[in-house]
Amino acid sequence: MKKFKDKLIRFMYGRYGGNDALSKTLLWGYFIILIVGALTDWDWLWYVGFLALAWNIFRMFSRNIAARQKENAVFLSLRRKIALPFKAMLDRKHAYRTCPHCKATVRLPRKKGRHTVCCPKCREDFKVKI
Ligand SMILES: [Zn+2]
Numbered sequence: 855m856k857k858f859k860d861k862l863i864r865f866m867y868g869r870y871g872g873n874d875a876l877s878k879t880l881l882w883g884y885f886i887i888l889i890v891g892a893l894t895d896w897d898w899l900w901y902v903g904f905l906a907l908a909w910n911i912f913r914m915f916s917r918n919i920a921a922r923q924k925e926n927a928v929f930l931s932l933r934r935k936i937a938l939p940f941k942a943m944l945d946r947k948h949a950y951r952t953c954p955h956c957k958a959t960v961r962l963p964r965k966k967g968r969h970t971v972c973c974p975k976c977r978e979d980f981k982v983k984i
Contacts, residue, residue, distance in 0.1 A: 868919075869914070869916065870915075870918075870919050871914060872913045872914035874926045875926060875930055875933070876926045876929040876930075877913055877926075880909060880910040881910055884906045884907045887899050887906065888903055913925070938959060945961075946964070947963070947964055948961045948962060949962045949963075949984045950962075951982050953975065953976065956975050958974075958976070960973060962982065962984065965984060967983075968981060968982070968983050969981070969983075969984065
């Protein structure tokens with residue numbers, strides 16, 4: 855058993871491993887697709903699920919760690935862009951506004967009226983109406 859473990863450690867040395875947000879999402883997506891595929895008769899879902907699993911396995915054994923980290927960073931920024939409007943919609947205590955100078959999203963306390971806000975990223979002032 856120890857010999858197998860040593861071989862496995864030597865085999866995985868220098869490989870990405872795939873313990874990041876993109877890999878976890880791909881794996882969860884695969885399981886969800888499996889369940890939906892079992893409940894419906896959409897055969898094309900099996901191919902989509904297989905692609906997600908194949909991409910995940912490729913990422914696990916890849917030696918190009920920089921490229922895999924870049925993929926994960928792109929995924930995280932996309933996820934943030936998609937999730938922010940939903941988060942802003944559900945958050946009743948804060949208002950979300952975009953800085954006109956640097957385009958950063960600024961979270962403000964939801965106090966009615968006109969305010970002057972200092973952007974925490976670029977330190978420029980701008981006026982907002984809440
Ligand atoms: Zn700014």
